[in-house]
Amino acid sequence: MLDPAGxxxxxxxxxxxDPVLIVALDGFVDAGSATRLGVAALRIGQxxxxxxxxxxxxxxxxxxxxxALRFDTDHWAGYTAPELEVVAMADTAxxxxxxxxxxxxxxxxxxxCAAVEQVVRHFDVRLVINLSAIPLAVPHTRPIGVTAHGTRPELTEGHEAWFSSAEVxxxxxxxxxxxxxxxxxxAMGFAVHVPHYLARAEYPQAARVLLDHVGLAAELYLPTEPLAEASRQAEEEIAEQVAASDEVRQVVDALERQYDAVSSGRGDRSVFGLGGELPSAEELGAEVEQFLAERIDPEDPPTT
Structure with a gap:
């Protein structure tokens, strides 16, 4: 291996x-754009x-x-270079x-990874927390779940294990x-569970849950207010679309029965589908996904 310091x-x-380091990287699965929305909320006013x-x-x-490069009439006028940085932030306190x-x-x-370990040692970081969001076969009408994982069992005490083992x-x-x-x-992480029929839309509710869990684990007061109005709007629009389609209502009803059976101990958690493969459009009620995918520009920040 080449020197990580390079x-x-x-x-x-x-x-x-002994600061906490929160890690949120683009490129891996981010169902409902929950990680991106959460990071955007953290940066508001900072x-x-x-x-x-x-x-x-x-x-x-x-x-x-x-x-992205920007072209203006007859010349290249701008370049948005990717940045991978560690920045110092402050919570609401x-x-x-x-x-x-x-x-x-x-x-x-x-x-x-070796370079990150060196950075962790340099800043004497006491805890690293990474964020992710995964699509699962769960209904939006039930509490949003989170899978917690960590390098020591003590880091995930109090969190229910959703899966025994899985190849991902x-x-x-x-x-x-x-x-x-x-x-x-x-080091630990939280993977928030996003209904798979909403995985390609923005789902600010999941971002709020993600930040709530990170804040508790890190003993930080993280701002979720920027996501509150966006969550309320999303809930109204989802309810409207579900009410307008018998097909979508049937899908949600089936997911609710499945979720309730598993929650009561009468079902197998494997039905939630950790692998993250999206079922067919017919099975999911594709109009929900299309409706929500078009309601917000992906580049827009959460509503304040």
Missing amino acids: LYEIIADVDVD EPRTVARFDVDQLVDYRSRRP GNEYLLLSGPEPDTQWERF PGSAIALMEYRLGEAGHD
Whole structure:
């Protein structure tokens, strides 16, 4: 392995002892855009201070995820370069924490994980928490679930285990948690459960749940108010669309019966489908997905 220190540079130090590092990387599954919406909510009203920067030229495959360039009449007028940075942020009570966000590396996963471990040691991070959102066969009318995982059992105490074991596609963020655990660091993550028929739409309710769990684990007061109005609007629009379609209503009814059977101990949790494969449009009620996918511009921030 090449020297991990060649992947990043430390820009500044932080003034807080034993900070928490929240990690949210683009590129892996983000059902309902919950992770993206959560990070956007964290950044509202903030002036993040960059404390470490990774060299994306070594980590990103530009041909698979082409960054945007702006063309103006007869010349190239602008370039939006991808950034993978650690920034210092503050919660609503003024407690400082760190946030690592940007594109998930396409290459050099092991070297990247080793580099993150060095950054964790440099800033004396006490806990790393990564965020994700997965599509499951659950109805939107039931409480939003979360799968918690960590490098020590004590980190996930109080969280119900939804699955005993499963083979899932790898990700840099999951490998990072695994390697940090091997190196003796406390690391954990939350994967919020998003109804699979809403996976391609924005689902701010899931983002709120994700931030609530992260805040409790990190002992931070994270802002969820920016997501409140967006959640209310989404709930109204989902209810409207379900009421307008017998097909969609039947799908939701079936998912409710399945969810209730599992919750009462009368069903197998494997029916929720950890693999994240979306069923057919007919089975899911495709008009719900299409309706919600068009209601908000994916580049818009959460409603404040």
